[in-house]
Amino acid sequence: MKTNNKLKDNHLVDMNIHQFVKYSLVGALLLALASCGSDNRTPGRTFVPDMAYSRAYETYTKNPTFGSDSLAKVDSFEARKPVTGTIARGILPEQLVEDEKVLASYLYKSYSENTDSSYNAATNNLKNPFKPEKDVLDRGKYIYTIHCLVCHGEKGMGDGSIVQTEAYPPVPSYADRLPTISEGQMFHSITYGKNLMGSYSYVLSAEDRWKVIYYIQQIAKTGPFAAGVSAAAPADTTVTNN
Amino acid sequence: MNVTRYSYLSFLLLFALMVAPGLVRAQDAPSEQVLAGEKLYKSNCASCHKLNAKLIGPALEGVESRWAEQADHDGISGREWLKRWIKNWQDPVNAGNPYAVSMQNYDASAMTQFPALQDADLENILAYIAYGPIGSTGPTGPTGPLETAENPYTAYMLWGLLILLVVVALVLLRVSNLLNRLVLEKAGEEIPAPVPFWKNKKFRAALTLLIVIYIGNATVTGAIDLGRQQGYMPEQPIKFSHELHAGINKINCQYCHSSAAESKHSNIPSTNVCMNCHKGIKGDDPKNGKYGKLEISKIYAAIGFNPFSGQYFEDYANQEKSYIDSIFTVWLSDSKVKATDKDVEAVLAQVNKPIEWTRIHNLPDHVYFNHSQHVTAGGIECQTCHGPVETMEELYQFSPLSMGWCINCHRETEVKFNQNPYYETFQVYHERMKEGEMKNVTVEKIGGLECQKCHY
Numbered sequence: 006m007k008t009n010n011k012l013k014d015n016h017l018v019d020m021n022i023h024q025f026v027k028y029s030l031v032g033a034l035l036l037a038l039a040s041c042g043s044d045n046r047t048p049g050r051t052f053v054p055d056m057a058y059s060r061a062y063e064t065y066t067k068n069p070t071f072g073s074d075s076l077a078k079v080d081s082f083e084a085r086k087p088v089t090g091t092i093a094r095g096i097l098p099e100q101l102v103e104d105e106k107v108l109a110s111y112l113y114k115s116y117s118e119n120t121d122s123s124y125n126a127a128t129n130n131l132k133n134p135f136k137p138e139k140d141v142l143d144r145g146k147y148i149y150t151i152h153c154l155v156c157h158g159e160k161g162m163g164d165g166s167i168v169q170t171e172a173y174p175p176v177p178s179y180a181d182r183l184p185t186i187s188e189g190q191m192f193h194s195i196t197y198g199k200n201l202m203g204s205y206s207y208v209l210s211a212e213d214r215w216k217v218i219y220y221i222q223q224i225a226k227t228g229p230f231a232a233g234v235s236a237a238a239p240a241d242t243t244v245t246n247n
Numbered sequence: 248m249n250v251t252r253y254s255y256l257s258f259l260l261l262f263a264l265m266v267a268p269g270l271v272r273a274q275d276a277p278s279e280q281v282l283a284g285e286k287l288y289k290s291n292c293a294s295c296h297k298l299n300a301k302l303i304g305p306a307l308e309g310v311e312s313r314w315a316e317q318a319d320h321d322g323i324s325g326r327e328w329l330k331r332w333i334k335n336w337q338d339p340v341n342a343g344n345p346y347a348v349s350m351q352n353y354d355a356s357a358m359t360q361f362p363a364l365q366d367a368d369l370e371n372i373l374a375y376i377a378y379g380p381i382g383s384t385g386p387t388g389p390t391g392p393l394e395t396a397e398n399p400y401t402a403y404m405l406w407g408l409l410i411l412l413v414v415v416a417l418v419l420l421r422v423s424n425l426l427n428r429l430v431l432e433k434a435g436e437e438i439p440a441p442v443p444f445w446k447n448k449k450f451r452a453a454l455t456l457l458i459v460i461y462i463g464n465a466t467v468t469g470a471i472d473l474g475r476q477q478g479y480m481p482e483q484p485i486k487f488s489h490e491l492h493a494g495i496n497k498i499n500c501q502y503c504h505s506s507a508a509e510s511k512h513s514n515i516p517s518t519n520v521c522m523n524c525h526k527g528i529k530g531d532d533p534k535n536g537k538y539g540k541l542e543i544s545k546i547y548a549a550i551g552f553n554p555f556s557g558q559y560f561e562d563y564a565n566q567e568k569s570y571i572d573s574i575f576t577v578w579l580s581d582s583k584v585k586a587t588d589k590d591v592e593a594v595l596a597q598v599n600k601p602i603e604w605t606r607i608h609n610l611p612d613h614v615y616f617n618h619s620q621h622v623t624a625g626g627i628e629c630q631t632c633h634g635p636v637e638t639m640e641e642l643y644q645f646s647p648l649s650m651g652w653c654i655n656c657h658r659e660t661e662v663k664f665n666q667n668p669y670y671e672t673f674q675v676y677h678e679r680m681k682e683g684e685m686k687n688v689t690v691e692k693i694g695g696l697e698c699q700k701c702h703y
Contacts, residue, residue: 024445028445045478045479045480045643046480046481046482047479047481048476048479048481048609049472049473049474049475049476049479050473050474051473051474051611052470052473052474056611056612056613057474057609057611057612057613058611058612059612060612064512065515065604065606080600080601081601082601121356121357150499151499151501151502151505152499152502152505154499155496155497155498155499155502163290163294166496166497166498167496167497167498167524170495170496172496172524172528173524173527173528174293174294174297174302174527175289175290175293175294176294177290177291177294178290181290181291199356200294200295200303200356200359201294201295201302201303201526201527202523203519203522203523203526204519207517207519207520208505
């Protein structure tokens with residue numbers, strides 16, 4: 006206070022310390038207001054909620070009709086599972102198929118079970134309907150890149166990225182395994198899963214499964230792509246790429 | 248005194264540095280045979296067997312002694328029977344070895360046969376199994392603290408600098424004021440009575456203007472921000488790291504979000520997709536970090552997977568909850584995890600319930616957006632809109648998803664016109680491009696700015 010009075014006597018100070026504190030506080034308050042609403046854990050406000058949020062139930066929203074007490078132990082998803090035995094639109098071939106072995110693959114899950122016996126029977130029961138043409142292989146490569154590459158690796162050596170980071174146990178290489186496995190067994194494995202591998206029938210249609218099988222046979226140089234590769238040579242010497 | 252103390256300390260430190268590596272390497276260096284065995288093991292056995300835990304097949308630690316003790320049969324040692332089992336498991340079963348017969352139905356899927364393995368190979372594999380895992384070779388998770396994109400100290404420094412400048416300006420103003428007065432005093436002129444600055448009209452006008460600008464700006468930005476969620480990062484039921492899955496382990500986005508290429512919606516993966524990998528990765532390895540086991544257990548609880556047996560519970564919906572709870576409580580009582588009661592509760596709350604993820608990207612209902620249109624027909628990378636998801640430990644909304652943002656992209660983006668049969672119907676554009684009249688076709692030119700494309 007003493008210095009303050011002294012300064013005031015000199016008529017040189019326009020503002021005393023209390024006023025300075027007061028104005029600083031107001032300034033700080035304004036700054037604080039400016040930084041409001043930065044909570045990123047909440048979605049914030051909406052102008053017309055009726056138009057922003059769907060009144061109709063969406064795929065992942067809860068539907069109170071399901072999951073009520075009367076239907077205990079039923080989850081409350083709006084999206085329901087199809088009735089057992091439902092055949093999805095587009096799952097059957099567009100043209101009439103004469104070959105029983107081809108037709109068998111389209112509805113494979115409806116009559117086969119995930120057992121060793123149906124795995125072995127698949128060799129004689131199933132047949133790849135596609136010819137190894139470019140668009141079949143392109144589609145196969147696209148699927149392989151998304152769904153298989155991460156474990157089996159670019160060349161099918163079992164060196165995918167999650168194997169390399171040691172997050173996942175090592176995966177057998179195609180060159181070792183495929184010479185002993187028929188295309189029907191490959192189809193069974195993709196449909197039901199095999200050992201640690203899971204089922205991929207939830208995402209790959211029967212046609213996609215056959216297309217990716219062609220692509221796998223191409224990179225492993227077995228099946229229709231073994232031409233030019235000596236069949237008598239041991240499997241590990243036929244694949245030279247790393 | 249000080250000098251001796253420091254030399255004593257540095258001696259201790261040196262000693263610790265010399266001894267520490269020796270303490271870590273308690274295991275003898277692996278022999279050639281063990282290394283060869285490791286290679287064979289990884290390419291043939293490891294996809295179904297772990298050394299210290301059940302995977303598809305049983306844990307292989309101590310497998311030699313188990314067979315040696317229990318499988319002697321027909322005058323042949325258990326160890327020999329084991330080698331015959333590895334080559335073709337049906338061989339000892341058919342020969343009536345009681346231990347082999349008891350093991351043949353261990354898992355629903357039968358063991359693969361390995362007729363190509365030679366006797367020396369088998370010896371190498373058994374040597375590797377007896378030796379145990381050779382020290383881990385690769386990093387699996389983020390190794391160091393993650394660098395944040397923006398250093399918070401930079402912002403503090405800027406604010407500090409600003410305040411300093413304001414203080415300097417005030418001081419200089421005061422000094423010039425003082426000098427003015429001194430000049431007037433010397434000239435003998437009348438010194439005007441000092442006006443306090445808050446009564447100064449210019450100051451008041453400036454302050455009013457500032458307040459109006461500030462409030463106006465706050466109102467406008469606040470109104471624009473209504474319904475926008477850029478940076479929205481809700482807490483999720485599972486601490487799922489996109490950085491670990493998409494970044495470090497390089498899993499393709501569409502592996503999990505598979506419907507983005509085929510449907511209007513991009514799906515949230517169902518738990519069976521998680522189980523494609525997490526049937527094998529249970530998070531009980533120390534390198535999976537603090538959260539691995541806890542968070543993965545929530546998937547098991549939701550889908551009904553018994554982590555001990557590696558099988559799904561039968562008729563999960565009708566199992567006694569207390570029985571399921573007890574299994575997961577024991578599973579999480581591992582000392583490495585250090586799960587608190589609250590953590591265990593969070594896992595048990597997930598038993599038999601769908602995992603309720605919180606939606607982050609939420610376009611208003613009056614806007615139509617189609618994922619497959621952008622991903623499959625347009626060939627747009629996921630990151631164009633969702634940002635660097637592969638670096639996000641916790642996912643947040645990267646783009647504003649505002650109309651201006653959509654429109655701007657539609658104006659600038661060139662359609663991949665020639666590589667995609669989807670655009671074949673635009674014959675005039677194709678002709679013009681062939682004649683060189685047009686260099687490119689943006690989304691705008693094929694109707695990307697029409698109101699009804701998105702609002703109808």
